[in-house]
Amino acid sequence: MRGSLNIIVGGVGGQGILSLARVLGEAAVLDGLEALVAETHGLSQRGGSVIVHVRIGENIEAPLIPMGEADIMISMEAMETLRNIGYMRRKGVIVSDTLIIPPSIPGVKPLKLEDIVEAVKSAGLEAHFLSASEEAKKLGDSRVANIILLGYAYRVSHIKDFISPRSLMKSVETLPGRDLNLKALTLYATLD
């Protein structure tokens, strides 16, 4: 596939966002592509908003995705999905967990899922909300939610035009908890 793909990976510090993004980047490198994965380190990893910019393909130079130019968003928390929506192209694809983590500030009320879904859809974006963290628990470990979302995003977005299933699996294999992660990936990306 020629061209490039801009992917925003977002969520809350501690959810496994960096691993998700790294897996994508490593898979791209295995396929001989250029890749940039701009991570957020430091204080925001203590339960703050975390966003990673992933860019793969040709003519990518700058680490950050400009506003309005992300093709895909993979988001591990629904309020963060809405927060990062300014990055999306009008024709972009969003894959988001339905999970809502209330910010730990006294007296602050989280948004309701229906309102978030409504707001995202009203922007005309193709959005897939799935309860990845619940599904992950059913698989046996809530920590595989990130790979469930990755698998699902692989299935419904252009990622598959850039990254081969083989490289994606090889890259997921390097994660701790390899078997469960592979299982989550194959199940949700419908690979075999």
Place this chain on the structure above:
Amino acid sequence: MSYPEVLGELGSRALMLGNVAVARACLEHGVGFASGYPGTPSSEVIEALAYAASRLGYPYVEWSVNEKVAFEAAYGSAMAGVPSIVTMKHVGLNVASDPLFSSAYTGVEASFLIVSADDPGMWSSQNEQDNRWYGVHAYIPVFEPAGAQEARESTLEALKFSENMKHPVILRSTTRVSHTRAPVTLGALARPRLSGVFTKDVSRWNIVPMHARKLKEELLSRWERMEEMLSENPINTVEGPEDSKILVVGVGLGYRYARESLFKLKALNSVRLLKIVTSIPPPRKLLLRESEGRSAIVVVEEGDPVFETLLKSILYEEDVRVKVYGKASRHLKKSGELKADAVTKALASILGLNYSPETPINPPITPPPRPPVLCPGCPYRSVFYALRRAVKMSKMEAIYSGDIGCYSLGLNPPFNVQDTLIEMGGGIGLANGLAHVVKDKVIVATIGDSTFFHAGLPEIVNSIYNGAPMIVLVLDNGTTAMTGHQPHPGSGRDALGREARKLVIEDVVKGLGVSRVSVANSFNAREVEAKIREAIRDVVYEGETHVVVARGACILDAVRRASSLKVKRPIYIVDSDKCRACGICYKAFNCPAIMPGEDGRVSINASLCVGCGVCEQVCPFNAIRVLEPGDPEWGRILGMEL
């Protein structure tokens, strides 16, 4: 942390952080000595080298006590002929600036690379100082990589240049270079020089004024030679048509933004683009050659307009009249980090090209902010809770002179126990002044354990010597948590994870001459409160400084340790018929794992709760209780006895 990619095979292409690429280059060059003090975005250089060292047996790697010590250690090693590096975040170089200046006077006997990671945009810092000024100020060349692959190459080139010139070199990275992963093609690892020889030479290593005057002259002529050599270094490259009226100069990562913008504007083939890696001293000859016949020059750089300013002065000196655009002309902002759209917009306007950026989607509702918070089970939550109570019960008002670390998060409600946060060590430092001039309030200085060893000791000594009574609350969680859990002298581990001498904070404090010292378990809110009340009495009634060491493991470390030792953690639940919806546990104690229901009565979110058990102590109605007890070792892990 694990960094297998730093030991990747020769010729392979590995996705790695810019910082890891720096570490890899050090291994390829044969660096024998590496020291540093943690600080975002610099820490992974030492971490990756420590990872390599624990497998290869070399190079020597340490986390030093602070940046000044780290600098001097690497400097000393380079004096003795061992290729050495020192790493730190930008503000760390302020701490190390004294020896920095001297190192240019004396020079060194082997490569000496100073890795400074700047943080434009202030993602994890208190300022966005541009450390290239230090290069200008101290006569030390600065190399600026444009990404991870270039981080490897510039590091190698800088190490070589330093070795040849026997002069220190600064490698200036920025957040997006240090913390962006990109594919890097790897070279061969080299066997490092690990032992050195110190050749005595008082006229060189002893910079009393008599020697320093001579060394200054030598430094100035060396600087000219270095400028000459860097002017022709092929690491700076040009592309695009020679006869272009416009020259775009991309410095470090600025080059990447400039190149992508030109591509977007379809101007890559019509505009001359110069990529600068060796920004200080600027490559004068190259710049003059490339300025010839141009009508405008645009400089794109991360940080202050350092290169832009120096370029203008070179052009002025040589009587070249050409318009220079950049940050001084306000086409680009002087604050914050570079952004692709801003660079494209600036270039489009200067080049007279059309550019209409995408209009970002504006959602009809905005989510509430999500600032970082103390982790569920963080030992600081109970300490801050107890601190607030102790001050209130003593019927006192306090000034909370705070410091930098995870505990800075105590600045937020409901705790509000960080009235100041200036720089590392600033907490006790400011208290040394406040205590003399603000008489109607008790001064409480908080400081983390890593910060205590980094900068706290002289400040405590000062408080005792000059009689500035204060409470010093040392938060001992056994680690440098905020920057990613690096060890320090109180941890009992070294950079490679091996057992090390452990300095006990209360013993150190007593040794400094403090007579009122107490220790409390952070997870025991009552004990902490009692100790702080005693300390308040000492300060208020006796005018004595009292140091309280609150000891309790960083919960992330504790949970990891419990799972590796197979220690079971307890499970807590709420008896909803006992809960009276008072809200103490989630408002005043503010545990993120405790969720109020519609009627205000609470429940514990089992996936967030780690079993620290403090909520059981703070609930006035005994509504929180153990459902399944944990192993007795859990308490010892929390208390850092295991």
